[in-house]
Amino acid sequence: MNHPNYPAILEEIHRDIAPWRTAGRVADYIPELARVPAERFGMAIVTLDGSVYSVGDAYERFSIQSISKLFACTLAFQLLGDALWERVGREPSGTAFNSLVQLETERGKPRNPFINAGALVVTDVLCRRFVGAETALVQFVRRLTGAADLDYDLRVAQSELAHAERNRAMAHFIASFGNLEMPADAVIDAYCRQCAIEMNCVELATAALFLANGGVAPVSGERVLDASSAKRLSALMLTCGTYDAAGDFVYRVGLPAKSGVGGGIVAVLPGEMAVCVWSPGLDANGNSLAGVKSLEWLTTRTGQSIF
Ligand code: GLU
Numbered sequence: 001m002n003h004p005n006y007p008a009i010l011e012e013i014h015r016d017i018a019p020w021r022t023a024g025r026v027a028d029y030i031p032e033l034a035r036v037p038a039e040r041f042g043m044a045i046v047t048l049d050g051s052v053y054s055v056g057d058a059y060e061r062f063s064i065q066s067i068s069k070l071f072a073c074t075l076a077f078q079l080l081g082d083a084l085w086e087r088v089g090r091e092p093s094g095t096a097f098n099s100l101v102q103l104e105t106e107r108g109k110p111r112n113p114f115i116n117a118g119a120l121v122v123t124d125v126l127c128r129r130f131v132g133a134e135t136a137l138v139q140f141v142r143r144l145t146g147a148a149d150l151d152y153d154l155r156v157a158q159s160e161l162a163h164a165e166r167n168r169a170m171a172h173f174i175a176s177f178g179n180l181e182m183p184a185d186a187v188i189d190a191y192c193r194q195c196a197i198e199m200n201c202v203e204l205a206t207a208a209l210f211l212a213n214g215g216v217a218p219v220s221g222e223r224v225l226d227a228s229s230a231k232r233l234s235a236l237m238l239t240c241g242t243y244d245a246a247g248d249f250v251y252r253v254g255l256p257a258k259s260g261v262g263g264g265i266v267a268v269l270p271g272e273m274a275v276c277v278w279s280p281g282l283d284a285n286g287n288s289l290a291g292v293k294s295l296e297w298l299t300t301r302t303g304q305s306i307f
Contacts, residue, residue, distance in 0.1 A: 003272075004302040006045050006053040012301070013294050014055040017041060017279075024281025024289030027261040032159035033063060036263070036280045043294055044201035047273040048213055058201040062278055063156050065260030066097065066114070067204065068194040069122070070237065071137055071144075073113040076125040077229060084125070087179055088118045090236060097243045097286055098166050100173060108177025112240040114258065120171050120180070123191045127182040134193035141197065144207040146219045156196035164188055195260075204266045204276040211237075211256070212268040234268060238306075242292075245285035252296040254305030263288040267295055269304055 021039045028034035042057035076084055093111040095101055103110065103117055110117035126133035134152060142150050171184035171191075180187060199207070210217040215230035217223075225233065237256035242249040242265070249257065255275075257267035263280035265288055275298065279290035299305040 003047060003051070004304065006051075006302075009298065009301050010043055010045065010053055010055045013043065013297050014041070016297065017290050017294050020290040020293055021279055022281060024279070024283055026263070026280045027282055027286070030156065030160045030163060030261075032153075032156040033065075033262060033280075036062065038281045040263075041279045041290060042201045043275070043277040044205045045273050045275045046202065046205040046209055048209065048218060048271070050218065052202055054202055057278065060278075061198040061200045061203075062264060062280070063153065063195070063260070063262035064197050064199050064204065064264055065195045065262040066119070067258050067260040067262075067264050067266055068137065068197055069114050069119040070233075070241070070258040070266070071140055071207070072119060072122045072126060072133075072194055073236075074224060074233060075136065075140060076113070076122045077233060078225065079129055080125060081229075084113075084122075087125075088113045088121050090240075092240050092246055093244065095244060098170075100166075100170055103170070103173055103177075108174045108179040110174070112236065114236065114240045115243075116167055117170050117174060120167065120174060120187055120191055123194065124180045124182050124187045127187055127190050133190040134197075137194045138197060141199065141203075141207050143220050143222060144210065144217050144224075145199070145203045146206075147203055150197065150199060150203065152193050152196040153198050154196070157193045160192040160195060161189065164192060167191065201264070201276040201278050204264060205274040208266045208268050208274040208276070212270050212272060212274050234270065237268075242287050243285045245283075245287055249287065249292060252292065254299050254307045255295065256306070257295070259287045259291070261286050263291060265291040265295060269306065272304065
């Protein structure tokens with residue numbers, strides 16, 4: 001395969017991003033996340049032919065937070081197929097990731113699986129199927145990456161659990177419409193644990209590679225999704241994966257992506273590669289400020305995007 005000069009472009013981005021690294025605000029509504037140094041920055045590209053290119057803190061693990069929604073949704077989609085969409089929608093929400101407002105008028109059916117409300121329904125699907133939903137997810141990302149020591153950080157999970165009033169409210173509200181099958185508190189517990197999974201940029205890019213590869217994970221050879229389902233999940237990332245800024249993100253970056261309030265963003269270029277960037281300072285929408293900028297520079301400087 002003929003790749004762009006990824007090492008040189010990553011080095012340039014690493015150099016140019018320096019002034020932006022501390023421009024964002026580290027998430028502090030989960031106290032454990034506030035302890036992460038704002039100036040951290042890592043970026044990794046993993047290509048379908050197995051090459052890994054990285055700069056900065058690309059091998060330092062961080063809290064994947066909402067990026068776990070991508071893996072959880074993949075497992076739920078595997079289990080239920082299109083029946084999943086009877087319980088969760090496929091439209092951008094136009095509201096914050098943790099907003100409750102649409103749930104009342106839309107009778108407990110969240111807009112999409114990548115906002116908190118939708119992710120709670122997805123986690124409910126996993127809790128119904130697996131004794132430990134978070135364990136199933138941890139095992140899944142271990143298979144996708146080949147990293148047997150991946151796990152969630154109990155302190156981060158407990159820190160979120162102790163401050164989860166809004167997500168609790170959401171889960172109980174959804175339950176009141178009959179859209180949770182398991183007890184709301186069990187779903188919240190599994191949700192906070194899955195959000196606390198720790199991975200580094202190389203691992204996250206590797207884990208997302210199945211979406212760039214027609215649904216087959218290159219590391220394990222596992223067929224995660226059929227090609228059509230992989231297309232559909234990538235399409236959902238494009239329209240809903242970066243909170244209420246998905247339109248602006250796609251305009252600037254042009255790749256399907258999922259972000260998390262830990263400062264990570266993972267994106268895929270079908271047929272070519274997956275990329276992950278990490279910088280904990282967030283913009284007003286909850287996306288990594290330097291992360292979005294770096295991905296914008298990557299697709300502009302390589303001339304590669306889905307468009
Ligand atoms: N655990 C976080 C929450 O539910 C995830 C948010 C995110 O990364 O968007 O608030």
